[in-house]
Amino acid sequence: MSSEDRKLDVLRAIVEDFVSTNDPVGSKALSERHNLGVSPATIRNDMAALEEEGYIAQPHTSAGRVPTDKGYRLFVDRLSAAKPLSAPERRAIQSFLEGAGDLDDVLRRTVRVLAQLTRQMAVVQYPTLTRSAVRHLEVVDVGPRRLMLVLITDTGRVEQRVLELSVAVTDDDVTELRRMLNSHLQGRRLADAHIALLDLPHIVAPALRPVMTTIVAGLVEALVEKPEERVMTGGTANLTRSVLDFPNSLHPVLEALEEQVVLLRLIGEVDSSTVLVRIGGENPHEGLHRTSVVSVGYGAGDTALGGLGVVGPTRMDYAGNMSAVRAVARYVGQMLAGS
Amino acid sequence: MSSEDRKLDVLRAIVEDFVSTNDPVGSKALSERHNLGVSPATIRNDMAALEEEGYIAQPHTSAGRVPTDKGYRLFVDRLSAAKPLSAPERRAIQSFLEGAGDLDDVLRRTVRVLAQLTRQMAVVQYPTLTRSAVRHLEVVDVGPRRLMLVLITDTGRVEQRVLELSVAVTDDDVTELRRMLNSHLQGRRLADAHIALLDLPHIVAPALRPVMTTIVAGLVEALVEKPEERVMTGGTANLTRSVLDFPNSLHPVLEALEEQVVLLRLIGEVDSSTVLVRIGGENPHEGLHRTSVVSVGYGAGDTALGGLGVVGPTRMDYAGNMSAVRAVARYVGQMLAGS
């Protein structure tokens, strides 16, 4: 083994020890707990080199070393072996998700099982509207000159919106609107629905034209132009598991994680099915510079319907969390495909 | 003023000082900050009596006094004056809630404004199904032998449920089912819908009877027997505002507050419009013995549709929070009545 290889072994050992103990790790402890085949003195030389290159750091002079963000990054990219879930864990995921009912229920169970497996805070995005298809669009008369549109997608998502009309409509009008909308939109992806929508006012009965125009405008705005992305979180309490992880108080962390927008940026920017890891300062949000995020897209087939992941201290079990996140995403994909 | 009255004044002063400073308050500081017209020595006698009666306690021998749960209780019941919101605060609530769209949006804004006003964690319950009326019930054919029922209530709540059928249904069947269900249920309260529902299988065309029976069973179970109550939370980060408030770590607190069931028991048991205050150990849940809950029912008119409230450390501004909760509940009631 070259000395370069051993240096990486040392880094791996440091990360593993630090993750499990939360104590800065010194050369002596290292040579005892891992059989690296060299003396502490040699390890010290390697550590000095690693520190020089920015992979580890000393909290203070007479302390052991702690991995830096850069060190974790190298560990994740090159040093950590995939860590397959145990059979009981797989069974737990499966049985937990199997009893689910509607979409909300599926996602609720998803965050729960993910938080339990990883002992971190879990986040899951609702299937994005743009890549979903219309299963049904319901038009309901609610009060004078107000219509409620209820969209049901093929992933089971239900979105509603109330429109104010300038004229009153009869029950027959509503039925006709519903019929037209559904016959033109059903089965269509929302991303492709734009053109079909804009046609509708022209082919509807003249009397209904203004109403249809309003409906189309509402739909285009709510579903095509700025489709509402949503997320669900769970296991927030896990962030408080160790007080030591967020010494400056976790107030800013919790504050950041309450914002849907922030969460979406964290887990919603997945375009493939490879697990994405963001470590400490790599995170876009200021308050999350001491946290890491492990996320992946889930989907039925090849298109990613949304993202899910976990958020925790940079000192986390990356290999385990990556496996858990990947496995849960696969099961969720199956669930949504089968419904 | 009788000496009994003064003793209560002393208790009030202790609570007020402790709430604002978080320091145990001593006799000298008390006589300086409040003009009670007596010397510290006299106050000491009163404090000894108050401690004897269990209203205050000493963290340790040479420290000032701190209110006990019992002390806060007396304060809330008899000593705290209503604290009307400022005009800007009222305007803030109103303008914040006015722009709301659908129900989710209303509730989202509600928890937000409540959390901001009180600087506590806020909780709001979705309008309970039992006291809502059916505005529309949609039947959607989703995949082979599966129907999705979508219930829309007069409060704007949308609930869905997927049913497995033993036989296939045609589009015409679905239309007929929808027509029958709506004509019998529309405008009816869910609490009263039970009887009407049970009639339906008997008056529907014989061919549709098994399907209707399944639907009715599903509806009865989901909406009448165990209607799903939901809550929304916000401002959780406020619990971490002062580390001192939850010295033993707030892990158990956060864990408790993640459970929908626990939250429902906290704020869902309001049957009138009087503000309910639960202090420390009065809370049903073990993990919340260091927290207080201020809650009230909201509703359109006289029936309470649900509850809302705030959760925080026992050391909280009870008067202010009670006013804020009451005010927000009134506005929410108006919002929901007008939609």
Place this chain on the structure above:
DNA sequence: GTCTGGCACTCGTCAGTTCTGAGTGCCAAT
């Protein structure tokens, strides 16, 4: 009977000190 000033006492907090030990870097020897 109630209030007050005085006084002795308790005890947590703070600052200063010392001690210990984990951990390091460097160097000469292998």
Place this chain on the structure above:
DNA sequence: ATTGGCACTCAGAACTGACGAGTGCCAGAC
């Protein structure tokens, strides 16, 4: 290239004494 030895650093624990906030009690005043 590796190793054992050694001097050095420094955070944290443990101890100390001074300080002072706060108390309870009591005798005297109103």
